[in-house]
Amino acid sequence: MTPPATGYHHGDLPNVLRAAAVDVISSEGLNGFSLREVARRAGVSHAAPGYHFGDVRGLLTAVAIEGFETLHDELVRAGSGIDDPIERLVAIGRGYVRVATEHRAHLEVMFREDVIAADDLRLAEVGLAAYGVLEATVAAVAERYNPTLRIQDAARLCWSAMQGLVELQGKFAVLDGLAAEASSSLDDHVERFTTLIVNGLLHDTSPTRSPRRRR
Amino acid sequence: MTPPATGYHHGDLPNVLRAAAVDVISSEGLNGFSLREVARRAGVSHAAPGYHFGDVRGLLTAVAIEGFETLHDELVRAGSGIDDPIERLVAIGRGYVRVATEHRAHLEVMFREDVIAADDLRLAEVGLAAYGVLEATVAAVAERYNPTLRIQDAARLCWSAMQGLVELQGKFAVLDGLAAEASSSLDDHVERFTTLIVNGLLHDTSPTRSPRRRR
DNA sequence: TGTACATCAGTGAACGCGCGTTCACTGATGTAC
DNA sequence: TGTACATCAGTGAACGCGCGTTCACTGATGTAC
Numbered sequence: 460m461t462p463p464a465t466g467y468h469h470g471d472l473p474n475v476l477r478a479a480a481v482d483v484i485s486s487e488g489l490n491g492f493s494l495r496e497v498a499r500r501a502g503v504s505h506a507a508p509g510y511h512f513g514d515v516r517g518l519l520t521a522v523a524i525e526g527f528e529t530l531h532d533e534l535v536r537a538g539s540g541i542d543d544p545i546e547r548l549v550a551i552g553r554g555y556v557r558v559a560t561e562h563r564a565h566l567e568v569m570f571r572e573d574v575i576a577a578d579d580l581r582l583a584e585v586g587l588a589a590y591g592v593l594e595a596t597v598a599a600v601a602e603r604y605n606p607t608l609r610i611q612d613a614a615r616l617c618w619s620a621m622q623g624l625v626e627l628q629g630k631f632a633v634l635d636g637l638a639a640e641a642s643s644s645l646d647d648h649v650e651r652f653t654t655l656i657v658n659g660l661l662h663d664t665s666p667t668r669s670p671r672r673r674r
Numbered sequence: 675m676t677p678p679a680t681g682y683h684h685g686d687l688p689n690v691l692r693a694a695a696v697d698v699i700s701s702e703g704l705n706g707f708s709l710r711e712v713a714r715r716a717g718v719s720h721a722a723p724g725y726h727f728g729d730v731r732g733l734l735t736a737v738a739i740e741g742f743e744t745l746h747d748e749l750v751r752a753g754s755g756i757d758d759p760i761e762r763l764v765a766i767g768r769g770y771v772r773v774a775t776e777h778r779a780h781l782e783v784m785f786r787e788d789v790i791a792a793d794d795l796r797l798a799e800v801g802l803a804a805y806g807v808l809e810a811t812v813a814a815v816a817e818r819y820n821p822t823l824r825i826q827d828a829a830r831l832c833w834s835a836m837q838g839l840v841e842l843q844g845k846f847a848v849l850d851g852l853a854a855e856a857s858s859s860l861d862d863h864v865e866r867f868t869t870l871i872v873n874g875l876l877h878d879t880s881p882t883r884s885p886r887r888r889r
Numbered sequence: 890t891g892t893a894c895a896t897c898a899g900t901g902a903a904c905g906c907g908c909g910t911t912c913a914c915t916g917a918t919g920t921a922c
Numbered sequence: 923t924g925t926a927c928a929t930c931a932g933t934g935a936a937c938g939c940g941c942g943t944t945c946a947c948t949g950a951t952g953t954a955c
Binding site for chain 1: 705785787789792802824826827831833834836838839846848852863866867871
Binding site for chain 1: 930
């Protein structure tokens with residue numbers, strides 16, 4: 460679409476800068492991130508990132524948006540063609556962790572509201588879209604297997620568990636190291652987490668718990 | 675124990691500096707954190723933090739250690755005196771989220787291995803101790819209610835779910851805002867998450883799943 | 890009890906560095922006629 | 923097809939700032955005799 464674009468007018472600089480930003484986060488972490496370093500890696504003047512994204516926050520927000528888009532697409536792809544909703548849910552869980560692993564730099568930014576423009580409209584939009592894939596699948600599970608399941612809670616639990624798993628992965632590795640037995644791979648964790656969660660979803664029979672109804 | 679210590683020799687500066695560090699993280703986030711700002715809030719020379727903690731990493735590691743100590747103590751406290759292991763587990767879950775909420779600055783640092791000295795011995799020790807409280811409780815649940823439960827997986831799922839909940843709290847708030855219905859409080863989320871998880875633990879009957887035995 | 894000395898705790902001036910931002914600029918592209 | 927002009931994309935020099943680190947220093951405390 461856009462011409463290869465050499466010379467003064469680059470033609471595709473915003474995308475190149477975004478990719479460079481991801482690159483910087485990957486190798487230096489969010490500390491050590493700076494517009495000047497991004498410009499350096501993109502091979503342009505240090506003022507260029509500011510011109511296109513305004514400031515650090517703007518550039519990181521663009522990275523976060525790209526992350527949610529990727530997440531959405533990969534979740535859809537992971538679930539497509541799988542008829543049984545439970546299997547689809549498990550596949551989506553695997554997909555989430557895979558995206559988080561393969562795009563760690565994006566993830567490092569996607570939920571860091573202190574560092575991105577949390578009120579960005581496009582950001583909210585793509586975030587919601589990604590979540591929607593999960594919630595729809597949980598709804599399908601409920602419909603076929605357990606109509607009393609509270610969909611929203613179940614979806615959020617799945618999301619939280621996968622996100623927590625990704626974040627605590629390093630700690631788990633330490634625990635595995637101590638245990639000296641076969642250290643669990645991330646895949647194994649996903650597998651066993653989803654098993655436990657699915658058990659919970661299937662046996663959830665308390666849409667409102669008897670004690671403490673409100674508050 | 676240590677005298678009030680006014681004058682040139684402060685007497686308790688390391689602790690004061692650690693507290694100031696927490697204060698800085700609370701108000702400025704991890705960005706905007708600097709030894710000089712910590713010194714400023716502690717009312718001492720800007721070289722003092724470096725003298726006691728070496729560098730930023732050293733000071734943040736001290737904060738993380740304090741965080742894990744608090745977490746451990748609060749988890750023990752949350753579970754003490756509760757006989758039924760399931761109720762104890764739920765109480766510990768609530769305790770985790772409460773600590774995470776009330777000590778957000780500590781939490782912001784405790785799992786950020788890019789920013790603390792992940793190989794610190796004391797850090798590993800207190801982290802393991804905190805996790806141990808959780809695992810012991812899950813073990814008690816297994817013993818009384820479901821001997822086939824895989825304790826390690828179940829404990830890690832609980833941990834991940836609570837950690838994910840805390841991290842995604844902001845996103846959930848957005849979703850609740852869209853839903854326009856009663857926005858769920860954090861407490862409500864904890865309540866319903868633990869219900870779902872406990873369901874899963876009680877009905878876990880597949881220590882090794884039939885398909886895909888390994889890898 | 891007193892004195893000398895070593896060690897510890899904290900200071901403050903100085904340094905060099907990388908950062909974000911500004912701004913006048915220039916090269917390339919698009920549009921009107 | 924050509925010309926004039928506006929707009930867009932990116933430059934590079936300059937600025938002021940806050941940072942971490944160093945270092946010679948000084949005030950207070952502890953210990954040996």
